[in-house]
Amino acid sequence: MSWIRNAWYVGATSAEVGDAPLGRRLLGARMAFFRDAEGRVQAVEDFCPHRGAALSLGRVCKGELVCGYHGLVMGGDGVTRSMPGQRVQAFPRIQRFAVEERYGFIWVWAGVADEADPTTIPVLEWHDNPAWAYDGGLFHIKADYRLMIDNLMDLTHETYVHSTSIGQQEIDETPCTTRREGKTVVTSRFMENIEAPPFWRGALEAIGVSGNPKVDRWQVCRFSPPSHVMIEVGVALAGHGGYDAPDDKKVYSVVTDFITPETDGSMWYFWGMARRFQPQDKDLTTRIRDGQHGIFSEDLEVLERQQQNLEAFAERKLLKLNIDAGGVQARRLIDEHMAQETATA
Known part of the structure; x- marks a missing residue:
């Protein structure tokens, strides 16, 4: 690994994360981006804890990520919500990533999510500025x-x-x-x-x-x-x-x-x-x-x-x-x- 981890990187444009999830490998990690019920962008490991399928190949339903393999439902906090006919309380939590949507970009924090500081995202003065x-x-x-x-x-x-x-x-x-x-x-x-x-x-x-x-x-x-x-x-x-x-x-x-x-x-x-x-x-x-x-x-x-x-x-x-x-x-x-x-x- 040859990059700084505790920093904000651009992971996607806002337009790339719409009704369907987006899978992208960033900073050595496979991530799945999706929008929750309020339209906020969430990011978790692109890994279903059931059989390791890519969550980004699934769909978004009521603001949660539904695995396209066996229907496991994943929340933006990395906790499995449900799965048809199965008990999921013991399912391991997958990694979540801190994300911020700003200036038409989705910014992702490569380090520990709880340590992410949104005030350190660069200010882009031209965004929504009629002079630019x-x-x-x-x-x-x-x-x-x-x-x-x-x-x-x-x-x-x-x-x-x-x-x-x-x-x-x-x-x-x-x-x-x-x-x-x-x-x-x-x-x-x-x-x-x-x-x-x-x-x-x-x-x-x-x-x-x-x-x-x-x-x-x-x-x-x-x-x-x-x-x-x-x-x-x-x-x-x-x-x-x-x-x-x-x-x-x-x-x-x-x-x-x-x-x-x-x-x-x-x-x-x-x-x-x-x-x-x-x-x-x-x-x-x-x-x-x-x-x-x-x-x-x-x-x-x-x-x-x-x-x-x-x-x-x-x-x-x-x-x-x-x-x-x-x-x-x-x-x-x-x-x-x-x-x-x-x-x-």
């Missing part, structure tokens, strides 16, 4: 979740992996800075008086800026434990203050990355973009989501092949360069939290 628009998606990726963190904290790869959309040579040519801010690692890069790549030219056109004007561009990546990366990105017309330019001179977004380990070699990646320009334009929201899907699909292939190489050449040591500072610091922060959990336990 948001959309995103989900990928299942066969790679260690820390490889995605490395990828997001070192955006120099954009020049090569995403050359037709958001990549450009100036990313390679502009040094980045990395620092710790408490429990956050921040890597930032600011580029001045450059041409906008295709994605950002399209964003400028959405606010009425045509042609190919010179811009100032920024990338500010923030990693927070256990595995969240928020990336402030955008461009402003050159000479108007860059990152601090007025809204009518820039396009500003936050790329959201919630990365949840499945196993030591696989992850669930909840990605999206919250933008603070033209929020009412639903067609633009769809185009940006589809564009992001294409961009992140390119990352997916790179990371899965990287994971295969790391397993095939496990004896090889990897190099650490200055561009790797964000990922290195993020991993160090993860290790610090894991060591603290071990010491406390």
Whole structure:
């Protein structure tokens, strides 16, 4: 196990947990999500104590989970309620998981459920905010979740992996800075008086800026434990203050990355973009989501092949360069939290 346990991870989107249960492996555990009679999301082990069937293959009836094998009825507290023609008082309780539904996501606590603190869930200011628009998606990726963190904290790869959309040579040519801010690692890069790549030219056109004007561009990546990366990105017309330019001179977004380990070699990646320009334009929201899907699909292939190489050449040591500072610091922060959990336990 190579992840922090006492923390909140995104386990699903709200839309994924409807009338039917959802089964998903997260943080090494098989979980079954369902809604109780009040519509609140519950999560228990995806394991029927009778014969070990997957509870998520059953159905929800009156807010309880009914096993699809022999009809055992399971409550959100992990206690068996009933079973046709059987006494269930002695059935062992299965594990329940603490969950919170917030900002369109189902957050799950990987550690002891009774120790879960909902106040530590990140605040997403754009949710239900008319000044913002948001959309995103989900990928299942066969790679260690820390490889995605490395990828997001070192955006120099954009020049090569995403050359037709958001990549450009100036990313390679502009040094980045990395620092710790408490429990956050921040890597930032600011580029001045450059041409906008295709994605950002399209964003400028959405606010009425045509042609190919010179811009100032920024990338500010923030990693927070256990595995969240928020990336402030955008461009402003050159000479108007860059990152601090007025809204009518820039396009500003936050790329959201919630990365949840499945196993030591696989992850669930909840990605999206919250933008603070033209929020009412639903067609633009769809185009940006589809564009992001294409961009992140390119990352997916790179990371899965990287994971295969790391397993095939496990004896090889990897190099650490200055561009790797964000990922290195993020991993160090993860290790610090894991060591603290071990010491406390």
